[in-house]
Amino acid sequence: MERIERPDLSSQDDNFDDNAEELRPARFDIPLPDPLDAPPADGRAGFVALIGAPNAGKSTLINQLVGTKVSIVTHKVQTTRAIIRGISMHGKSQIVFVDTPGIFKPKRRLDRAMVDTAWGGARDADLIALLIDARKGIDEEVEAIAERLSKLTTPRVLILNKIDLVKREKLLDLAQKANALLAFDETFMLSALNGDGAENTLDYFARSVPEGPWLFPEDQPSDLPLRVLAAEITREKLFERLHQELPYISTVETERWESRKDGSARIEQTIYVERDSQKSIVLGKRGQTIKAISQAAREELSDIIEAPVHLFLFVKVRENWADDPERYREMGLEFPS
Numbered sequence: 528m529e530r531i532e533r534p535d536l537s538s539q540d541d542n543f544d545d546n547a548e549e550l551r552p553a554r555f556d557i558p559l560p561d562p563l564d565a566p567p568a569d570g571r572a573g574f575v576a577l578i579g580a581p582n583a584g585k586s587t588l589i590n591q592l593v594g595t596k597v598s599i600v601t602h603k604v605q606t607t608r609a610i611i612r613g614i615s616m617h618g619k620s621q622i623v624f625v626d627t628p629g630i631f632k633p634k635r636r637l638d639r640a641m642v643d644t645a646w647g648g649a650r651d652a653d654l655i656a657l658l659i660d661a662r663k664g665i666d667e668e669v670e671a672i673a674e675r676l677s678k679l680t681t682p683r684v685l686i687l688n689k690i691d692l693v694k695r696e697k698l699l700d701l702a703q704k705a706n707a708l709l710a711f712d713e714t715f716m717l718s719a720l721n722g723d724g725a726e727n728t729l730d731y732f733a734r735s736v737p738e739g740p741w742l743f744p745e746d747q748p749s750d751l752p753l754r755v756l757a758a759e760i761t762r763e764k765l766f767e768r769l770h771q772e773l774p775y776i777s778t779v780e781t782e783r784w785e786s787r788k789d790g791s792a793r794i795e796q797t798i799y800v801e802r803d804s805q806k807s808i809v810l811g812k813r814g815q816t817i818k819a820i821s822q823a824a825r826e827e828l829s830d831i832i833e834a835p836v837h838l839f840l841f842v843k844v845r846e847n848w849a850d851d852p853e854r855y856r857e858m859g860l861e862f863p864s
């Protein structure tokens with residue numbers, strides 16, 4: 528099996544070296560997870576799986592409930608590849624969210640892996656929340672999800688999202704129709720974007736997760752390793768700039784993350800594409816495109832870790848990466864049979 532080549536830092540001919548001289552002075556240390564605090568005797572903790580059609584707003588809702596950016600959000604569908612958890616502390620409860628890739632009809636192997644991962648996350652959770660885009664309502668995709676959900680015994684609630692875009696009568700009608708399709712323990716209506724209704728939903732999750740010790744340190748917004756989050760951020764910037772030319776065919780991996788004594792982080796990432804022509808698109812004329820991607824990703828990462836970041840981006844062609852089992856493991860997905 529092909530191993531990941533380490534980027535060759537001595538030759539920068541077709542790679543972009545983010546300008547190390549531009550460093551800001553070190554002010555902070557890289558935050559490390561604190562040791563697990565003793566939870567209260569009557570604490571609660573559990574997993575809530577958000578499931579729904581692509582673009583229903585799962586990532587936006589997790590970010591709203593957790594209050595920190597943990598899952599990438601773009602206007603494009605199917606951007607969430609790995610299961611990403613956000614953790615919300617609410618009263619004495621710790622709620623761990625599983626952000627599942629949008630459920631859709633799988634064609635390629637990668638698509639099948641995403642769907643399998645989504646359902647695996649749902650089955651293992653303490654509670655499943657089905658998110659429906661209230662503006663779109665119930666379509667074939669939602670019906671297919673409901674059908675599959677009906678076979679699981681996990682408790683489930685319905686969340687109608689994007690209420691900022693829909694009239695109240697339509698919402699009530701939709702709630703009724705959805706519950707006729709499949710009975711839910713509760714129905715919530717909210718706007719993941721502006722937070723309206725989110726607090727009620729969070730209260731319910733907090734009451735519903737099982738009694739027991741907390742699963743993660745109290746102040747850790749995500750158990751997602753920083754290097755995966757870093758790769759997601761770069762992929763988001765890539766999508767923002769190149770979604771016309773490179774719809775879904777690139778992946779980003781963080782190859783190295785080095786915390787330096789001065790508090791800064793040196794991060795090396797590789798953007799994998801499937802063809803040489805795509806590599807030229809990512810690099811852009813005289814490296815302009817990758818430079819812009821790198822700068823945007825570096826700024827966001829630096830904000831998140833509250834420390835200067837030196838980001839080195841490399842672009843590599845790897846044909847058929849979407850059929851390589853190793854890539855799946857790195858994305859936290861099962862390789863489908």
Ligand SMILES: Nc1nc2c(ncn2[C@@H]2O[C@H](COP(=O)(O)OP(=O)(O)OP(=O)(O)O)[C@@H](O)[C@H]2O)c(=O)[nH]1
Binds near residue numbers: 581599601602603
């Ligand atoms: N107006 C409005 N837009 C929303 C709301 N929630 C999400 N959106 C938008 O809907 C789009 C999709 O949101 P995401 O959170 O990426 O959706 P997702 O379900 O995680 O999508 P996948 O990753 O494809 O599964 C984005 O453009 C969001 O800004 C909402 O409550 N109101």
